Amino acid sequence: MVRIILRGCNGRMGQEITKLAKSDEETEIIAGVDVSNRFENAYPVYDTFSKLKEKGDVIIDFSSPNGLQEMLDYSISTGTPIILCSTGLSEENIQAVKQTAEKVAVLRSANMSLGVNTMIKLIKEAARVLSNGGFDIEIVEKHHNQKVDAPSGTxxxxxxxxxxxxxxxxxYVYDRTxxxxxxxxxxxxxAAVRGGSIVGDHExxxxxxxxxxxxxxxxxxxAIFAKGALSAAKFIKGQNPGLYSMQDVIGTNER
Known part of the structure; x- marks a missing residue:
């Protein structure tokens, strides 16, 4: 059983993970950390890590970069590995994550989908082969009209x-106008497209x-991102300090 502390538990992705974990016999969310209290959860929710009473095996973070350092400090002090799913990190944030990974296991990915991370393996091979044939590379990503960052982290x-x-x-060229x-x-x-309720489309x-x-x-x-996050949580438990990615999780699944 993997005991999970869920940061950002009352956000959209936090609630997706909460629902999926209920039906997963290998995982249990024992506590959440969120400044919002808009949902009733079956586990206690705290607004800061300093108030956290429970001891988990893994932290899953689907929150914003705000408050990131507090989580990293908690991770180091308790030896709790992190699944870091937040996007929009600054260079300072990234350096702090790398420093944390020297002391505990940290898995960082802009996209937790097993499908997207399999896609990465395919396009790396395609880029290596086709670049020698004079092929140009373009990426088009589409998301819902509420997404504030562009291009997407994925x-x-x-x-x-x-x-x-x-x-x-x-x-990288973002605008040719x-x-x-x-x-x-x-x-x-x-290129980025924003409209309607598109969950995520990458080409x-x-x-x-x-x-x-x-x-x-x-x-x-x-749900695909929640499923990937739970797979990552099962992978990261017990791993040595270091910076991991979803490619490591896929490699485990292939064996």
Whole structure:
């Protein structure tokens, strides 16, 4: 049994994880941390980690970067691993996470979906093969009209994974409206669409001479992210200090 402390438990993703954990015999949410008290939960909820009485095996964080340092400090002081799902982290936040990972296990991912992380493996291979054939790379991401950040953390994750595979030589272009010139060779274009209730739609386009390869993932509900977070929680329990990703979880599932 994995005993979970859920930060951001009263947000949309927090409630998805709460519902899914109820039917998962291997996980139990023992406490939540959230400044909001808009939902009644079957577990106690605190507004800060300093008030937390329960001892968990793992922290799952689907909250905003606000209050991140308090969680990291708690993790270090108690030796509790973290599944970090928050996006929009500053460079200072990222450095703090890396420092925490030197003392406890931290799994950080901008997207917890097993499907998206399998997609990453596919596009890395495609980028390596097709870049030598003169293929241009473009990413189009679509989300609901309430999402405030653009491009999405997942779009950047996709771009970073391909760029890393290609030696880090590519620049990201987010808006071409003010650029009166032809597309550069070492570019990854990223476009964002916001509308309706789209949960998440990511497409990577490899456009070559007379042929196009497209790799696409569509999320139909937030349950897929909750499922991935619980899989990550089961993986991270008992791991040595270090910075992990969902690719490590997928590698475990493949064995």
């Amino acid at each position: 779009a950047l994750l996709l771009a970073d994974s391909m760029n890393e595979e290609l030696g880090g030589d590519y620049d 003010d650029v009166r010139e032809k597309r550069g060779v070492n570019e990854i274009g990223i 990577v386009i490899f456009a070559g001479l007379d042929e196009v390869v497209e790799v696409k993932h569509i999320a139909y509900s937030r």
